[in-house]
Amino acid sequence: MADAPEIPEAIEGLQVRHRKEQRDLVSRITQKKKQASKKTRKGVNDECERLEQELKERQARELAVFRGEDPDEAPALEEDEDTAAVEVVVVVGQVNGVAKAVENLTIGPAKNEEHTPERNGPGKKQNRAKARLARRAAEYDALVAQAKEEAANMPDLREQERTRMEQHFGKYGVVVKEIRADGHCLYAAVADQMETRGLGLKPRIQVKTQEEAKLPDYKRVRYAAADLIESSPDDFAGFMEEPLEVYLQKIRETGEWGGHVELMALAKSYGVEINILHSDGRVDKIEPGDDVKGQGAKEIWLGYYRHSHGLGEHYNSLRKVS
Secondary structure (H helix, E strand, C coil): CCCCCCCCHHHHHHHHHHHHHHHHHHHHHHHHHHHCCCCCHHHHHHHHHHHHHHHHHHHHHHHHHHHCCCHHHCCCCCCCCCCCCEEEEEEEEEECCEEEEEEEEEECCCCCCCCCCCCCCHHHHHHHHHHHHHHHHHHHHHHHHHHHHHHHHCCCHHHHHHHHHHHHHHHHCEEEECCCCCCCHHHHHHHHHHHHCCCCCCCCCCCCCCCHHHCCHHHHHHHHHHHHHHHCHHHHHHHCCCCHHHHHHHHHHCCCCCCHHHHHHHHHHHCEEEEEECCCCCEEEECCCCCCCCCCCEEEEEEEECCCCCCCCEEEEEEECC
């Protein structure tokens, strides 16, 4: 058995980049399908197929250019038999948000396959290489088709979560107000609640004087949270993994997501009880503090979502039914 020829460093680098591009595309496709609804699923599937085909064709052209061939005549997925094998991870579905995959599908020369020297003219070697590539390309396409079929049959976690949330709305007399998923959703949802319930956005405790009229509502809520934390740093220091100044700057000036710490600060700053409804029916209550608790504190309601938006965790405003 003849030893396989060494892979030139330039080819190896090209193959490393191709593998990374294939893995990145799998991640993009997985994310797109997670976000797709029943109405948009067909369009998303078509787009994913187009992205896969474009990647195949572009990588084939790059290989052709490297070999000095005409890139316009290069078939997708075709490689010289002496180049490194391309390792592809094909996503075949998701269960509770965790991807299952068929790993290490090889497109290129098999490890134990003998490198057959050219014996009968230049055409013979090329035909054998094309036959092997065609066979492996067919195996790849079959696995992709299987992945798409299994993904289509997986439970739609987004739709299930929305359905379960809606089942609880009547119990609490609320309807959902969709908030844009842009990193400011917690603050925008609180702003919507305060305004629609006639409570206003002026906090009880305000450390810094801001030109509030010029700030968007979600920004005013961000400043209210930061001001409260700044006024009582010892109450929140145990929740921080970075210096106070850095933490406050992220709240005031960036699109950093808000969480439980910011909700505690806002409950105290505005003197309201914040109720957070989950899809399983659980309601987390965040109290405004001892100086307000028991004095008829106003309530606001937020809906917490884990699967319904591409960025991850998300808050919507739950308005009281008129």
